[in-house]
Amino acid sequence: AQKVTQAQTEISVVEKEDVTLDCVYETRDTTYYLFWYKQPPSGELVFLIRRNSFDEQNEISGRYSWNFQKSTSSFNFTITASQVVDSAVYFCALSEWEGSQGNLIFGKGTKLSVKP
Amino acid sequence: DAGVTQSPTHLIKTRGQQVTLRCSPKSGHDTVSWYQQALGQGPQFIFQYYEEEERQRGNFPDRFSGHQFPNYSSELNVNALLLGDSALYLCASSLGGIGGREQYFGPGTRLTVT
Numbered sequence: 001a002q003k004v005t006q007a008q009t010e011i012s013v014v015e016k017e018d019v020t021l022d023c024v025y026e027t028r029d030t031t032y033y034l035f036w037y038k039q040p041p042s043g044e045l046v047f048l049i050r051r052n053s054f055d056e057q058n059e060i061s062g063r064y065s066w067n068f069q070k071s072t073s074s075f076n077f078t079i080t081a082s083q084v085v086d087s088a089v090y091f092c093a094l095s096e097w098e099g100s101q102g103n104l105i106f107g108k109g110t111k112l113s114v115k116p
Numbered sequence: 117d118a119g120v121t122q123s124p125t126h127l128i129k130t131r132g133q134q135v136t137l138r139c140s141p142k143s144g145h146d147t148v149s150w151y152q153q154a155l156g157q158g159p160q161f162i163f164q165y166y167e168e169e170e171r172q173r174g175n176f177p178d179r180f181s182g183h184q185f186p187n188y189s190s191e192l193n194v195n196a197l198l199l200g201d202s203a204l205y206l207c208a209s210s211l212g213g214i215g216g217r218e219q220y221f222g223p224g225t226r227l228t229v230t
Contacts, residue, residue, distance in 0.1 A: 004158075033216040043204060045159070045221035052216065091158055095216055103149060103172055104208075104219060106158030 002027050004094050006107035013082055014115050021077045021110045023092030029053075031097035034068065034075045035104065040088040051075065082114045118143050120209050120222035128228045129197050137192040137225045141209030148190040149219060150182060153204040165190050194227075202229045 003026040013019045025034065036048040049059065051068050059066045063083075067076045079086055089111045093104040121140045129135050141148050147166045151159035161174035165184035184190045188209075194201055204226050208219035 031216075035218070037221075042223065043226075044223040045206065045208075047218050047220060050216075050218055093158075097216060103161040103164055103174065104151075104159070105161070108156075108158050 002094055002096060002105050004092050004105055004107035006090075006092055006110050008110045009108070010111045010113070012113045012115065015084060016081050017114075018078060018080050019082050019112065019114075021079075021090050021092075021112070023075045023077065023107060025073050025075065025092070025094045027094060027096055029096040033095040033097075035093040035095065036066070036075075036077050037091045037093060037106075038088045039091060039109070045091070048077075079112075082112075084114050084116055087112060087114045120207055120220055122205075122207050122222040122225050124225060125223070126226045126228075128230060130230055131197055131199060133197050134193065134195045135197060135227060137194075137205050137207075137227070138189065139192070139207030139209075139222060140189045141207075142220050145209035145211050145220070146188050147210045147212065147217075148184060148188065149208045149210070150190070150192045151206040151208065152176070153206055153224070155203070159206055162192070197229045199229050202227060 005024045032053045034051045037045045039045050056068050063080045065078045089109045091106050091109045093106045123138045149164040150162040153159040162176050163173045164171050168184045179195045181193045204224045206224045207222045210217040210219045
């Protein structure tokens with residue numbers, strides 16, 4: 001069965017701290033994609049990153065970085081030097097090539113609060 | 117470049133009524149997916165439309181139906197509304213109707229059923 005688990009319900013940090021959001025997934029497909037989305041209070045989901053199951057290379061984009069490890073079925077997201085504007089709910093999602101045929105399976109989200 | 121748009125923004129309906137939500141995909145996209153997001157939860161997949169046909173469906177009853185038009189815009193219809201249908205309804209668009217593509221989301225329609 002496909003499943004995405006985000007064990008951290010809420011995280012609160014002070015500005016400039018680094019913070020890591022955890023994501024663990026379950027799938028039987030060998031071809032799948034992992035995503036992170038950000039949902040600010042306005043409600044619109046903002047696409048952040050997509051990785052496919054054949055590419056375990058970590059990625060850095062500005063203050064954001066992602067650590068994909070197939071051995072532990074994890075796709076963690078780190079924000080370096082957090083800012084108040086990073087406050088939002090962050091969702092990890094899984095898309096299977098065959099099982100769910102492309103629709104996104106979301107975790108329950110992690111609410112990040114960055115305080116000045 | 118126009119992103120995904122949805123209308124209306126907010127809607128209040130009474131139990132038992134019917135509602136229609138609308139979505140226009142991002143320019144150049146031909147696939148529309150609908151998701152329901154209850155308060156404090158992640159979005160749940162309702163169904164996906166590609167080439168004017170429903171390609172996939174999540175675990176939602178037949179009260180939820182949809183349509184895709186030749187210009188790729190889409191509608192979500194919900195009949196016999198229940199209190200539990202109160203949620204944020206999100207539309208997402210992508211390209212090609214295949215798995216793994218990024219889905220771009222609209223701002224959502226907040227439906228309240230009283």
